[in-house]
Amino acid sequence: MILVVLLVLAVVVGIGYxxxxxxxxxxxxxxxxxxxxxxxxxxxxxDLIPNLVETVRASAHFEQTTLQQVIAARSQAMQARQTHASVHDQGQAEQQLSGALRGFFGIAESYPELKSNQNFLHLQKQLAETEDRIAAGRRFYNGNVRALNTRVESFPSSIVAGMAKITKADYFEVDDPNARATPSLSGAFGSLTGGPPAAPQLQQPTGGPQYGQQPGPQVHGQPPQQYGQPQPPQQYGQPHPGQGQPPQGPAGPGGWQ
Incomplete structure (x- = not known):
């Protein structure tokens, strides 16, 4: 019975392995x-970089130092790739090439003849599309590396990895300092530093009653009465304007006075 149990256990372990x-x-x-x-x-x-360099040389008096940096970075990246260097070393070489290209296109923006060159614009577009495909391939590769490395370090698959001498794979990382930099928002809200705009002032019409005031009964020879303002008391015994004077009529015979 013990031998049968051991045999079954060995078969299960073998199958699992x-x-x-x-x-x-x-x-x-x-x-x-x-x-x-x-x-x-x-x-x-x-392959696209040599065509880009030749186009720039033929169309403009470009800075030679920048061109030499791009050419040197491309040579190092190709050497690392042709010698089957580790993924980490190739990532470092490609990072230097990406930095050289970034500086190259930054300086090219100041040359109007390059910005109007159709061949240059076509190569620039192709390089941008290639960069996008490299980024997509890098994400796919790193995802597979993460799955493999997780099993290599996990138990009990780590025992099988140790017996089969299966090691972890390297991630392909191109450390872009611009992607890791903290975005600056200085000046983005400069229009708000002066506070909210002042509310428009309502202009009151001239020659009429003020807002909140209504014209009172107008007496001949006196300014119009305004509500909310004290009026001088009327004294009894004083004639009303026009009172106490005989009415004036047409002069002459038969006329009334």
Missing amino acids: VVSYNRFIAQRNTVEESWRQVDVELQRRH
């Missing part, structure tokens, strides 16, 4: 395949 090992092999092949996709886009970028 084979399944785990085959899964490791499949994951490792997926990582290698995804890296080949990144490598194709890197090769495409390396």
Whole structure:
């Protein structure tokens, strides 16, 4: 009975080892395949750069120092790729090339003849599309690397990885300082520093009653009475304007006075 139990246990462990090992092999092949996709886009970028350099030389008196930096960075990236350097080393070389291209296009913005050159604009667009494909391939590759490395470090698959000598893969990281920089919002809200705009002032019409005041009964020879203002008391015994004077009529015979 004990031998049967041990035999069954050995069969279960063997089957588990084979399944785990085959899964490791499949994951490792997926990582290698995804890296080949990144490598194709890197090769495409390396092929576009010489055409871009020749176009700039032919159309404008461009800064030679910047061109030399781009050429040197491309040579280092191609050497790392052709010698099958580690993913980390290739990432460092591609990072230097990305920085050189960033400075190159930054200076090219100050040359109007380049901004109107159709060949230059076409190459610039192709490089931008290549950068997008490299970024997409890098995300896919790093996702497969994360899945493989997680199984290599997890138990009990770590035992199988140790016995089969399966190690963790390297991430392809291109450290872009501009992507990690904190965005600056200085000056973005400059229009709000002066406070909210003042409310429009209502202009009151001239020659009429003020807002909140109404014209009172007008007496001949006196200004119109305004509500809310004290009026002088009327003294009894004083004639009303026009009172105490005989009415004037037409002069002459038969006329009344």
